[in-house]
Amino acid sequence: MDDKSKQKILCVLYEDSGKYPPEYSRETIPVLPHYPDGQTMPSPRSIDFTPGHLLGSVSGELGLRRFVTDLGHELIVTSDKDGPGSKFERELPSADIVISQPFWPAYLTAERIARSPNLKLAITAGIGSDHVDLQSAIDANITVCEVTWCNSISVAEHAVMQMLALVRDYIPQYQWVVKGGWNIADAVSRSYDIEGMNVGVVAAGRIGLAVLKRMKPFDVKLHYFDRHRLAPAVEEELGLTFHENVESLVSVCDVVSIHCPLHPETEHMFNDELISKMKRGSYIVNTARGKICDRDAIVRALESGHLAGYAGDVWFPQPAPNDHPWRAMPNHAMTPHTSGTSLSAQARYAAGVREILECWFDGRPIRDEYLIVQGGGLAGAGAHSYTEGNVTAGSADASRYKNRSG
Numbered sequence: 001m002d003d004k005s006k007q008k009i010l011c012v013l014y015e016d017s018g019k020y021p022p023e024y025s026r027e028t029i030p031v032l033p034h035y036p037d038g039q040t041m042p043s044p045r046s047i048d049f050t051p052g053h054l055l056g057s058v059s060g061e062l063g064l065r066r067f068v069t070d071l072g073h074e075l076i077v078t079s080d081k082d083g084p085g086s087k088f089e090r091e092l093p094s095a096d097i098v099i100s101q102p103f104w105p106a107y108l109t110a111e112r113i114a115r116s117p118n119l120k121l122a123i124t125a126g127i128g129s130d131h132v133d134l135q136s137a138i139d140a141n142i143t144v145c146e147v148t149w150c151n152s153i154s155v156a157e158h159a160v161m162q163m164l165a166l167v168r169d170y171i172p173q174y175q176w177v178v179k180g181g182w183n184i185a186d187a188v189s190r191s192y193d194i195e196g197m198n199v200g201v202v203a204a205g206r207i208g209l210a211v212l213k214r215m216k217p218f219d220v221k222l223h224y225f226d227r228h229r230l231a232p233a234v235e236e237e238l239g240l241t242f243h244e245n246v247e248s249l250v251s252v253c254d255v256v257s258i259h260c261p262l263h264p265e266t267e268h269m270f271n272d273e274l275i276s277k278m279k280r281g282s283y284i285v286n287t288a289r290g291k292i293c294d295r296d297a298i299v300r301a302l303e304s305g306h307l308a309g310y311a312g313d314v315w316f317p318q319p320a321p322n323d324h325p326w327r328a329m330p331n332h333a334m335t336p337h338t339s340g341t342s343l344s345a346q347a348r349y350a351a352g353v354r355e356i357l358e359c360w361f362d363g364r365p366i367r368d369e370y371l372i373v374q375g376g377g378l379a380g381a382g383a384h385s386y387t388e389g390n391v392t393a394g395s396a397d398a399s400r401y402k403n404r405s406g
């Protein structure tokens, strides 16, 4: 890269109300010394934002504006990302760098990459780069990177919350209060204790292992399936049962929480066939990626009662069209894609994006643990957890979403 040339950075972030900054409910967020495995926190030379403030939306601009423009580069920030006339489509052909988020993904499909001759770097402000056609990025020699660890614990906390919300059937109980009722029999007719249940995770990476650790004090029986086995000491400490395949895991578990990346091996892993191997009355929590589950198979299993509940925060495509069937299916506890974008997480991924950009502009290597694709192949964290290929098919359907909040 010619580090003196002016770069055009196209940054796609989620919408906000325009009333910015909002009134914050807390003054500060905790300062963490390092991540659970010792990895250092994002370490840019400096930051131009206040940790704990809203940074992930268009007004927040990831706190990048001053840094980027002081260096003479151009920063374009938009939430208008879907459809042929969108700002993203219009600006992309001349962009050098794209920054996007899993929560509001600017899908970098093969067609879009083919129309972006200048594009050299795609940064995910978060974790999970499946919104990029990784095969096309490999073929076009685009570097793809993400801010590994930035929101892994945020997601683990959300997954634990949703497991408890499903098993205890929290949301309908809350709704009775809001409606003015005291209908205890109705409220508890689907409510159980999680204690003693078999709880399993699909993938025991950063998030999956954090979920297992957080579930241990609930006195449940813990299970996991992953391509690589955890160290014996970890299995022993947490009392884990390892499963050689996902079928074995789901057949014994009451609650299954999904934590693998979306790539060709995991796309539609939870289809009719796999769900039929689950016990009647099982629960699925999916905070990994919507497309790991077959959309309609989940709806069928909830409607038949084979699944007792489904929760998570990930959909396909995103934003989910207003008529996406998961919005209306029975016994769900879905959120929009929020788990990894708490105000706490935003401070980390904004700092991580700044660190990546500083490295890029200086011509210094981006940390290996942030890399997904580099030099025409999977690299770093990507080489460990992904397979080559493309899972963006169908993403154009995101253009059917219409914001109804205002």
Ligand code: NDP
Pocket: 102, 126, 127, 128, 129, 149, 151, 152, 155, 202, 203, 204, 205, 206, 207, 208, 225, 226, 227, 228, 259, 260, 261, 262, 265, 266, 287, 288, 289, 313, 314, 337, 338, 339, 340, 341, 381, 384, 385, 386
């Ligand atoms: P990690 O890379 O730490 O963990 C991913 C794990 O998935 C690895 O242990 C990997 O195994 C395993 N895995 C990969 N493919 C398979 C497969 N076919 N079958 C079983 N296991 C598999 O990532 P994180 O835990 O930090 O994040 C996981 C995913 O969670 C992200 O890729 C993203 O999609 C999602 N996520 C969602 C967020 C949200 O806001 N909802 C935020 C952050 C992440 P191994 O490496 O051993 O081969």
